Amino acid sequence: TNTQKAGITSAGGDGSGERADRRDQPVVYFVLPCYNEAEGLVHTADVLAAKVAHLTETGRISKQSRILFVDDGSKDDTWSIIRNLHERDAHLFGGVKLSHNRGHQNALLAGLMTARAYGCDAAISMDADLQDDVNAVDEFIDGFCNGNEIVYGVRSARKKDTWFKRTTAEAFYKVFEWMGAETVPDHADYRLMSRETLDALSEYHEVNLFLRGIVPTLGYQTSKVYYERGEREAGESKYPLKKMIAFAIQGITSFSTKPLSFVTGAGLLSILVAIGMFVYVLVSLGFGHAIAGWGSMMISIWLIGGLIMLSLGIVGEYVGKIYMESKHRPRYRIETTL
Numbered sequence: 199t200n201t202q203k204a205g206i207t208s209a210g211g212d213g214s215g216e217r218a219d220r221r222d223q224p225v226v227y228f229v230l231p232c233y234n235e236a237e238g239l240v241h242t243a244d245v246l247a248a249k250v251a252h253l254t255e256t257g258r259i260s261k262q263s264r265i266l267f268v269d270d271g272s273k274d275d276t277w278s279i280i281r282n283l284h285e286r287d288a289h290l291f292g293g294v295k296l297s298h299n300r301g302h303q304n305a306l307l308a309g310l311m312t313a314r315a316y317g318c319d320a321a322i323s324m325d326a327d328l329q330d331d332v333n334a335v336d337e338f339i340d341g342f343c344n345g346n347e348i349v350y351g352v353r354s355a356r357k358k359d360t361w362f363k364r365t366t367a368e369a370f371y372k373v374f375e376w377m378g379a380e381t382v383p384d385h386a387d388y389r390l391m392s393r394e395t396l397d398a399l400s401e402y403h404e405v406n407l408f409l410r411g412i413v414p415t416l417g418y419q420t421s422k423v424y425y426e427r428g429e430r431e432a433g434e435s436k437y438p439l440k441k442m443i444a445f446a447i448q449g450i451t452s453f454s455t456k457p458l459s460f461v462t463g464a465g466l467l468s469i470l471v472a473i474g475m476f477v478y479v480l481v482s483l484g485f486g487h488a489i490a491g492w493g494s495m496m497i498s499i500w501l502i503g504g505l506i507m508l509s510l511g512i513v514g515e516y517v518g519k520i521y522m523e524s525k526h527r528p529r530y531r532i533e534t535t536l
């Protein structure tokens with residue numbers, strides 16, 4: 199077996215084995231979830247196609263690389279545009295149509311898993327509105343070729359985003375980390391993932407997806423690429439305030455049961471207040487100016503309230519455990535064995 203392996207390696211030319219070959223001209227799939235993006239999709243396809251053409255002509259990525267659109271149950275012409283693109287260049291453009299609108303995260307997962315099934319070496323996920331600078335792709339590929347399994351796109355400047363979106367996003371990342379979850383600040387699903395990490399991701403079976411929380415917990419060697427986030431090139435945001443808040447709550451509750459501990463904490467605090475009042479009543483009795491009935495009322499309200507919250511909190515802690523167990527997340531993943 200050893201000689202056979204050595205034979206293959208030397209045939210590869212650089213003597214560094216199979217793995218290195220995969221990073222030399224990798225097959226890269228670009229995955230774009232699209233929801234009602236008809237307005238700008240052809241433009242996006244053209245810009246990306248030019249990028250891919252440049253990368254393949256200069257020998258950076260394999261000619262087997264593809265652009266994969268995921269139609270997330272759009273109500274406009276998105277799918278027929280994807281079909282037209284596929285007819286125009288069946289080799290370059292692929293499409294996946296979801297039967298129903300399942301949201302950005304699920305659409306993205308569908309695309310990534312399709313790319314994995316078709317044997318990509320790496321997949322780059324990006325939005326269909328070109329808000330994330332396409333030129334960062336070069337550095338993504340560099341990062342992958344240099345041995346990174348995940349390359350995160352990080353927004354260095356968000357000048358084009360409104361003040362509101364910027365500050366709420368910042369606050370969210372802070373709260374998210376404080377809740378004990380891992381995240382890459384200012385990173386929003388614009389990233390490269392190797393096939394290895396796509397395999398790892400495929401082991402997560404949870405229904406409430408929050409990829410920005412899962413991917414950093416996969417581990418592996420990673421790097422970051424900084425880019426400036428521009429304006430949406432066409433159409434309008436599919437993330438109105440209502441969806442943004444839902445997404446934030448989704449993120450926190452998918453990764454942390456800390457909010458449940460707050461109930462326990464509040465219960466304990468309430469009991470402490472009751473004890474404080476009890477001491478106060480005793481002292482004022484000693485001085486002989488206690489108000490009749492006040493002590494028994496207030497102390498019992500705070501004590502019973504506290505006990506109820508404490509019991510709720512304890513039940514909650516168990517529910518939280520059941521919740522986390524029910525996700526069936528993999529407990530570990532072996533990166534290498536010697």
Ligand code: UDP
Pocket residue numbers: 230231232233234235270299300301302305324325326327329434435436437
């Ligand atoms: N998207 C999707 N399904 C949805 C909502 C959005 O696939 O239900 C896609 C959308 O087409 C876009 C990406 O997710 O490619 C990000 O959405 P958007 O640009 O509207 O978000 P924003 O940049 O405003 O946060």
Ligand code: MG
Pocket residue numbers: 325327329430435
């Ligand atoms: Mg956008």
